[in-house]
Amino acid sequence: HINPFTPYWVVVSYYCFTKGAGILPDGPLDAAIGGSVLLETTKTPPETPFLVVTWSFGANNIGISTPSGENIGVNYTGRARITHSTGSLELSRLTAADSGDYGVSIIPSTGGQESGTITLRVHAPVSDVTIDPETLNLVEFNKSLRLSCNSSGSPLSFLWIKDGSEITASDRVQITDGGRLLSIVNVRRDDQGSYTCKVSNPVSTATSDPATVTVYSETNHAAGSDITMVCSADSSPPAQFTWYLNGSQLQDTGSELKLVDVNKTQSGSYSCQAFNTETLRFQISEPAASGSGLSRKWMKDDSDLILTDNMKLHDNNRVLSFTTVSRNDNGEYVCNITSSFGSRVANFSLTVNCKYCDVQLIFIVQ
Template structure:
């Protein structure tokens, strides 16, 4: 039997793990209603817990799953769809972790079957407008209402309440003065904000300490603004190039039109997953025409003029030369295929080209330098239209847009990317263990680095991978399993990014007989 030794034990790291576990708290069992219509509805029971291990019980025995009784992947949600009379009874969840366990009382949630489900009417509203969350199927003889954020219904999440007999308004931790519980139990929210979006829970208090619980959703949308349709160039070479049109919008629903009709997709016309980017590859003469995007959300819609972007076909594409730079160094973003007779340039961060994102500009005839919201003294627009950035930082990384102004109010738009890299530091080669038995154990070598590109070497040549020599997905970890005598030798990792490279010290692996 041999043993495994490393001559560079300063690089060796030994791991000893321990697990901190939060004690389990009594779970809270939630449902949108304990009284649901038979056959016609589904019911979801939620076991609200800080534990990972969850068991469900029905009438005191383990819950049997079926086509209609299903658990979510994390076992927190039980869905019964459809609900039938046989589903009436007592439900319970028991939770645990390696050090403790807890359960909820069997008696709290008994589902009976009637024809009315108490709930909050889910509602959409424009940001800044007033909205009322109304109730559906309110039970008779209600003595009071309490409203909560989220689905827990716990005091910590109370907004406000109103108790009718006492004529008493109560304020909770989340009360902010904009929310009012009315006599009919509805919740009025004045000047809704995006932070008001989410699930709301209402508890209706009935005589004899009976409570009914309802849930609903409020969605708060920013009013849709007219979208901005961008392209790197409206003049592109036929057959040889691709063009990307970008619909810049604050809406989620986007439709594309070509010459006034719905855009037909094909192998060469493709939309990105979010429908914001339309790629035409290759561009052909038939693609010349008028493009438009229409956007909407549940409360508003907008569109961009058909006439703004007409693509003709020539052989020059105006753009920014995408560039890499080391952090702390100066960099110049140059232009490619600059059109003739330019009268000025404006530079923007991102791809929108809107005034809010303006860095700076220079207008040649007026000899006028303009500063935008994103201007800082490190950025200068030169006479040739290039953008000089002094002492680049990681925050400078991203897309840049340049607008070239031509006579007769014509504009040309170009895009490019700046990547700012931290100079690569010499990597440190670590191992999980400095002494392991031959054949019987695995060893892991770790290349600790701030770079993304990693190469491994063994005895001065590129490391050959095999069934026993494997790299992790990010190439940082080399696993040898099992370790054999032939694995003895010198290991090294070399790392790089587009602007620098470095290599680790050699780590020598010995296998010696005991």
């Protein structure tokens, strides 16, 4: 059997590699690692087939095609195919090593030679996009927000989005480290919201899960006021309680914490922890609220709270109670409190480990 390719054709091609030239379109052409790409010529199928089509990668031969068939080089067997009618080349199972300059030479039946070059860039797709925050809970005018966006893939471009709108740099907003780091100094209440990071490259795009930022304003109470905070967990065995001020444990151990004739030294963040021997635990960040026209809206895990059969809101939405809670009730609960004096947010994390128990959260301001 006579090999129809090498004995009869000696093809000498000279390429001057640019981004795109000759019978190939302008480049560069982008493709993803593991994917495939079609390097199409600008030729239409002639009435009489081309005599020879040859493709090369740099100084390496990819393959030769004649009307009788094609001869693909060893390094490209099983992943390169030449379409003889147009002279196009299809490459599959791409790797980063396939990035570079490709050349094609076509000898038509009328003689002569036509050639072209194009640059191929093979990229790793974008994946594993996450936001890494320093903290998501800040105090207005007192803290700065810093979010970093992490992702796999190359090359990467970053876009920060808040509540569906693109974030741009300003006096308070800084986007640095090639767009990966978002910083907002002296946060305000309107900086509160849902932040996402959108990462893209020439072959793919991915978006992070949202990071919900909460900005608290300080609640002011007049000196000499009386304030009562109640934390209850109806469970079997009975719950025990611990109170904290600014993270430091207080001596009070009951379900009710009373502050009488308050003074400036008692300012801070109060929290309550309830637990029992079945290790039902939940923590409440307790900002007491009062004022005319008071309204309350409950949320769970950044969405409006949908009451299930074991939940109940009563006392003008001041109390959210659970009966026979299950692990499905685990999550982050938020009560948005609005009055004529402003607004506050009360939030707590609920973790259920006991089999059956009732839980109540109560806000009382006197």
